[in-house]
Amino acid sequence: MSTLVVYVDRDGGIGYDGPVVGWEAVQALVTDVGLEDPEDSRVNCLLETLHVTRDLRDDGEKAVVAVVSGGGDSVDSDRAIARQTDRLVAEHDVDAAIVVTDSASDERLVPIIESRIRVDGVDRVVVRQSHDIESTYYLLKQFLGDEELRGTVLVPIGAALLAFPMLLLLADNVAVALSAIAGVIGLFLLYKGFGIDDAVSALPVRIRDAFYSGQVSLVTYVVGAGLALIGVFAGGISAAGTGGDGDLLVVLRFLFVSVPWFATAAMAAATGRLIDELLAEEQVSSALMNLPFGLVAIGLVIRGFTGYFLERAGVFDSVTVPAFEVGPIAVEGFVVSIWGRLAFYVAAGVLVSLLGVFFTSQMADDERPLEEVPD
Structure with missing residues (x-):
């Protein structure tokens, strides 16, 4: 068995174009x-990469030591x-790999390596530091010298300190100023915490690739965004017509009118993604196939x-079904009760969800390879 011991340096701070392979080459790099x-x-x-390689070789295992490096935090x-x-x-x-990293940013690349070779372990190096005043000073110095940490921590704090006196002068209320600053900092933390900044930075590349590859999802995403905007305006106009019926009824009226548009928009986007996966002739996950049905059911x-x-609040009248006659079948007009109306929508949602499960299972059976019949 041969093992690849590889150190991953995403930002390329080692100053060499990878990969660097071999014991002597890595020693010279150190x-x-x-x-x-x-x-x-x-x-x-x-040094930890060399240490792991030496331990593997001492155990009689063949090991290859290497260093791979990138060029920054980008695609x-x-x-x-x-x-x-x-x-x-x-x-x-x-046959396998052991990945050595020193940060969470580098560990994000482990799935890329794992998609190409089996990863048996991830060794994250944490440098031990003494906890005295001098070490704290140098830690702060290194922190202030890190451009990424400065932009993530110091910029929001500085902006908050500058915004506080300005908001205090405009609003003349400490509570309002503190609430506004807390809200902005909270949005910034969510923006960084959910990785929205990475998604936004990668969005132009994804759009360019979608244009060049002719993906159907690009068109369906635009259609979905347009339908969602229609839902917002339709719901807003309907909610504005409720008058002074209370905030709860305004929200319910908005949801009642806009939800069909939102569901249609999400279904259009999901359908485009599903078509792209099918055209790529790759195995489509059952969750993706079931997604349009689930959105309609919800x-x-x-x-x-x-x-x-x-x-129930009296905003809508009960649904009345007029009398009609189809051939020998004649149905007298009747009024659908409030519970009957609710049961109809719930039953329709459950039925659509079951149809999605049936469709997904049928597609999975069709894609499953046939077993070879023994001679």
């Missing part, structure tokens, strides 16, 4: 990086890591419950 900046944590990571950097990993796997007969159930509450 010397170069250490002489350039002895306080750099990459020195410890490179191009991740692709560079992927290309270097492909080269290592192609040139060296390795929309029906929400519309049923909001209609129930609005009819």
Whole structure:
């Protein structure tokens, strides 16, 4: 068994284009990086990579030591890591890999490596520091020298300190100023915490790739956005017509009118994504195939419950079915009760959901390869 011990450096701070392969090459890299900046944590990571390789070889296992590096926090950097990993796997007969990292940012690349070779372990290096005043000073100095940390922590704090006196002068109310600052900081933390900044930075590349590859989802996303806007305006106009009926009825009226548009918009976007997966001739997950049915079912159930509450509040009249005659069948007119209306929407939602499960199971059975019949 041969194991690849690889150190992943996403931002490319080691200053070399990867991959760097071999015991002597990595040893020379340790010397170069250490002489350039002895306080750099990459020195410890490179030494840990050599240490793990030596332990594997002492146990009688064949091990290949390597370093792959990117060029920063971007999609191009991740692709560079992927290309270097492909080269290592192609040139060296390795069965598994052990990944050495020194940060959560580098650990985000583990799935890229794992998609190309089995990863048996992830070794994250944490440098031990003494907890005295001098060490704290140097830690703060390193923190202030890190551009990414400065932009994430110091910028919001500085903006809040500048905004507080301005809001206090405009609003003349401490509570209002503090609430506004807390709200903005909360939005910023959610923006960073959910990785929205990474999604926004990668959005132009994804749109460009969608244009060049002719993906159907690009059109359906635009259609979905347009339908969602129609739902917002239709719901807002309907809610504005409720007058002074109370905030709860305004929200219910908005949901009753806008939910069908939102469900249709989400279904259009999900359908486009499903078509792209089918055209790519790849195995489509059952969750993606069932998503359009689930969205329609949820929309029906929400519309049923909001209609129930609005009819109970007297906003809507009961549904009246007129008398009609079809051939020998004659039906007298009747009034649908409030519970009957709710039961109809709930039953329709359950029925659509079951249809989605049936469709997904049928598609999964069709895609399952036939077993070979023994001779």
